[in-house]
Amino acid sequence: MLNKYNETKMKQKIVIEPVTRVEGHGKVTIHLDEGGRVTDSFFHIVEFRGFERFIQGHPYWEVPVLVQRLCGICPVSHHLAAAKAIDRLHGLEPEDLSPTAGKLRRLLHYGQIFQSHALHFFYLASPDLLFGADAPVEQRNVVAVAKANQELARKGILMRKFGQEIIKAIAGKRIHGICAVPGGAYKTFSEAERDYFLMGRAIPSIDTMTNWAKETVDFIKKYHEDHAAELDEFAHFPSGHLGLVTPEGDLELYNGRMRAIDAEGKITLPDIHDSLYREYFAEAVEPWTYLKFPYLKNIGREHGWNRVGPLSRLNVADRIPTPLAQQEFEIFRAAGTPNHRSMYYHWARLIEMLHCAEVMKDLLLDEEITGDDLLREGERQPQGIGIIEAPRGTLIHYYEADEKGKVTKCNLIVSTTHNNEGMNRAVRSVAAAELDRRPEITDGMLNKVEVAIRAYDPCLSCATHALGQMPLQVQVFDHEGKLVQERVR
Secondary structure (H helix, E strand, C coil): CEEEEEECCEEEEEEECCCCCCCCCCEEEEEECCCCCEEEEEEECCCCCCHHHHCCCCEHHHHHHHHHHHCCCCHHHHHHHHHHHHHHHCCCCHHHCCHHHHHHHHHHHHHHHHHHHHHHHHHHHHHHHHHCCCCCHHHCCHHHHHHHCHHHHHHHHHHHHHHHHHHHHHHCCCCCCCCEECCEECCCCCHHHHHHHHHCCCCCCHHHHHHHHHHHHHHHHHHHHHCHHHHHHCCECCCEEEEEECCCCEECCCCCEEEEECCCCCEEEEEECHHHHHHHEEEECCCCCCCCEEEECCCCCCCCCEECCHHHHHHHCCECCCHHHHHHHHHHHCCCCCCCECCHHHHHHHHHHHHHHHHHHHHHCCHHHHCCCCECCCCCCCEEEEEEEECCEEEEEEEEECCCCEEEEEEEECHHHHCHHHHHHHHHHHHHHHCCCCCCCCHHHHHHHHHHHHCCCCCHHHHCCCCCCCCCEEEEECCCCCEEEEEEC
């Protein structure tokens, strides 16, 4: 975002603030007057949050509620990943839960992904797609989208609402509700609640959601046809990819096996059980960021990192187990596989949104979803691992607890953490293409860097767990607005 500071005795200058429509980084700008004296300074930084540390000492059964406070955007994802880990501390594997509890959790999960994908595409990404990177700053928002395309905006709002209503019905409220408890689910799902989503009286029905999701996929396909040359080269770089799959190799978002491929599509992580993740993954830290860098041990830090999220999930999966999404998946794969183009995250995200609508309908029609058999008991274990596919990618929760049930260790690897290296590569790619040796740096050029980051739908508040220093950029300008010194830490 470009901010302009005006002083009586100081030339106007432009400062790049943290990336818009995502969470940002630290930065300092220093202003000098005509005499070279400091007249003002601005310090921008994101604090270290430390959830991995302060969760220690709490009873393990509190964890699924506590970790939701990591984020108001994706609390359901943390709630469910933690719940799967706590189930294992409780002595239960995912398949040990009752059919009703398992399906309630799954419906909650797919409702969260559906609304999150709708939020990102319609609210955050669509201004970039509808207006282009060179559009005026005041046009890069959902209000401008609504003015330009009222029907698109209306459908986006209602699609997000549908997913949020699913969350509310199962967890009690849209944000920071309670569904999962050790060994199962907190409450039943009534037939009246189910009919609310099937009948389409108060809100558009699940069938309408499916139709709208298909229309949105058609929109992005047409967009790619019209802008193929630009989209195919933008932030395009090779990498590994990671995601969950079923034992048959299908796309799986809730309870699957971990599969990774390299840049050529060769399998580097052969569908391992999620409980084995510590045998295969390591985490690096850097002094300039609070985000960790996960990588595969057998490959190493330099080449063992993987991208995650919708694009990666479609790269590692063999098929999608719902008919409409599978049709779109086949069209998507025709563009090449593995697909390393960052802007294809949007297309993949919308195919997943269609898949979520199909899965939600199947679950709503399942008679077991309204059952009252909710809880199972197991024999306490010293550790528990929970891995799901959050909207932004693979999410890992790991806990250890003592004999009194107090958490003694917590480790979180969130989706944005997996994408840390990928987002840095995307920024370098776009910066090299757009800013290198240009006589003038325009606002549109800078916005393209932001566009590359937004494609990953990052949530930096969830990801800030590594101890270290914040990234810090300091720029000093003279009275004529010329850059005289720059330091990056």
